[in-house]
Structure formats: C-alpha cells, structure tokens
Amino acid sequence: MSLITVENLSVKYGTNFVLKKINLEINSGEIVTIVGPNGSGKTSLLKAIIGAVQPAEGNIDLKSKLKIGYIPQRLNFDKTLPITVERFMRLTEKVDKNTYMSALKTAGVPETSKSQMSSLSGGQFQRVLLARALLGSPEILILDEATQGLDQPGSAAFYRQIEQVRQNTACAVLMISHDLHVVMSASDRVICLNGHVCCEGTPSAVVSAPEYQELFGAGTEGALALYRHDHDHVHEHVNPSE
C-alpha cells in the first residue's frame, strides 16, 4: 500500500528550482534511501513531504492520517536549553514512563533516561531521537542524514538498529544518506537525486546505472568518491577518471 505519493513535484527558492518534476512512491514496510550530491535537493524533498516547504508545482499525497516519525539531523540547541532524556521523550507525545522506557529500549539506550540531552554521545543522541520518533507508533520513519557526526562503525550500527526496528514494527523508512556502503546493505530501494530523479531501483541496480556513475564515479571508486565528498581535506591520490 502506498504511504506517500509524490506527483510531478517542483520546489523552488526564489527563482531557483531545486527540485523539478519529481515522481515517487513510498510503500508500507519498505526502506527507501535517497542519495545525491550536495545541493541535489534531498533535504528539500523531505521538507516538502513533511510540509515544511510549499511545492511550486505538483502534489504530495500522504495516506490519510499517516503517522510520521521524523528524525531530524540535529536539534537546535546546545547547553543553553536544559532537558533530560525523559522530558524530551514526553515532549511530543503524552506518554507514561513504561511507554517511553520501552521505546528507549527498542532504540538501545534505556540507560540514558535521566541524562541531560546535551551530555549524550553522538550515537546515543541519534538513538534517543529514534526512540522519540517511535513513540507515536509511526507507519513511516523519516530520517534526514541522521548519522551526520557519527563515525563509520557508529553509523553502520545505527542503521542496523533502524533495520531491526523495521523488522519489529513493520514501519516504512525513508532516509537521506551519504553513506553508500550503508545504502547497499540496508535499503530495499535507492533513489538517486540530482534536482530530478536520475535513477531508482535496488541498490545494486542503481550503482550500475550510468546516470549514477556519472554523478558519483564508477565501480568501488564511486563509493569512495561519495565518501570523500564530505572530507574537508584532500588525500593525495590518483583518480583515473580525471
């Protein structure tokens, strides 16, 4: 069953189109990952789906009363806003202690409940965000680059957690990711975005698609290129495609 149907969606900021004529569908229970270079409109697409930006054209149809569990990239606060994990869990949903404790267990961080949000490690923090998103028994989890700031093993572990949650709750997952190796292992479907949908399909089909290779380079080099993408320093290496 389709949870989210995007038809002919265009989004523009000022006169610049960041997304043009996007069509896609997310079905219940599937894990879909959106990949694309910086500025390809990945975040804008998620924002349009949750209603944070208005489409310039096209339609976004959500299944009626669709329960979305949204996991933001980060929260806009540091140490200025004191808040315990417990209080944060009760912020968006009126739940009792048993409910939020079991959500924290599902996300793998029951021991943090009394801690300050600002004192958590990156991995714990993302798991608390995941636990909060699980509280409303969502039909779909939406993650905006949820593993930014985690190291490779950290983000791999986090995505395994997501997969496990999907197995236990059968909710769909829509996420943006830079980590191609994770995309390969955890997704049912990959959508490659660059202002428009370049290609989509199973992870292996997308990686071998010419449109994808043009964006990210070919073969294993592609995964590396994507990974290096985020580095702020340059390694000395010879790239055969240059």
Next chain:
Amino acid sequence: MTRATLAGIGVALTSAPLGCFVVWRRMAYFGEATAHAAMLGVAISLALQVSIFGGALLVALIMSAVVTQLSGRNYATDTLLGVFAHSALAVGLVIVSLLSGVRLDLMAYLFGDILAVSREDLTIIWGGVALIFALIAWRWTPLLITTLNEELAYAKGLNPRREQLILTLSLAITIAISIKVVGILLIAAMLIIPAAAARNFAKTPEAMVVITAIIGVCSAIAGLRGAYIFDTPAGPSIVCVTLVFFIALSFAKMLAKK
C-alpha cells in the same frame, strides 16, 4: 514603595518565560535591539500625548515584523536589527528633544522610573503578566518543539511561523511594560541575566523558567530595597542584583562539579 515593588515583581515574572526563550533561541540581540527601538514609540506617544505602553508596543511589534520579513535576503538579521532598531532609538531621542513645552526627564525612559509607577501603570503591567502567562502556557509545548527543531514541528503538524509570532508578540508586550520599571537600555538585562543564572541548576525547561522567575523576583525586591537604602537608581540596582545571582550561581556550579 508597595506599587514599585509590585511593578518590579510583575516585570520579573513576565521576563522569566520570555528570557528563557530568548536564551534558548539565541535572540538576545533581537530582544535588546527591539527594546531600544521602543524609544521611538515612547517619543511618538509623548508627541501625540497618548499612553507610552501603546506606542512602545506598536513600534516594538513593527520593528520585529520588519526584521523578520527582511532577514535572510541581503542582510543577516543582526545587521538589519542594527540598522533599524538603533535608528529608531536615535530618531526617538531626536523627536523627544524637539518636543518643546514638555519637561522631560529622558533618564526616566532610558533607565526607568519605578518610583513613579501609577496605579494605572500597575494595572497595565499585571494585565500584561496575565496575558503573557496565558499565551505561553497555552503554546508551551509547541514553542518548545519549534525551538528544538522546526522540521520536527512541521512533522507534528505545527506551524513554526505562528509560534514565532506568538513569541515576538509576547516579547513586544514585555518590553512595553518594562520601560517604566527598568528602562529601555536595561530591559534586555532583565530578560537575559536571570535566565542565564538559572541555567546553572536547571534540569528541565520548566525548572529553568521557575528558577528564573525566583531569581527575577528576588532581584526586584532586593534591588528596590538597596536603591532605597543607598539612594541609587532603581532599575540599574535591580540589574546589579541579578548579576550577583549570576556570578554566585556560576561559582556554585563550578564548585559542585569538583
């Protein structure tokens, strides 16, 4: 003296929730600049001989609306605030000086004149307290969610722009009712210092607001008492006490950590 104390307590109470949001949302400069702009409102009110509450409220609102609309286009918010708010302050001061026939004590508006608070002023101040408490209590959870993450708020079906508007409106009201008590130049201090002091020992947002309110009210009472004893200006005296709280609590926190 009773009226002054009641006025001080009222301002301390309204400043508590607003001050916390100002600290959380990093709106300190926004608060300060909007307060300075209120001088234009005071000047216009004096020229037209209407209540300064109304004038100050209106100018503070217009200022924040203009800045919110224009920010992010060609200038950053703080640049726009610097341009508009401080020109409003300057224009206000010039207008006041041109008003002949009115004997004005400019100091009273810049630094407050809490001892001259009338019964009518007191009604307005406590009306403002009630209104702001009602507004913030009603929107408390949505305001917190919006402060943490706007997209999260959208995903929960909230409208962050509306929440921002409620906050801006409350801030304008707080500024308008604080002018008589601490004066235009020190309103931001009443917003920021008690909240910053409270941060040291608060574990939840709610606790931070309560501690901020307690610090604010104690400062108002102690500051007025001190002003009476040492014959110092009331507004600055109150702010000095908040600073003592800030320093004491920051030290206590450092010691508690060791």
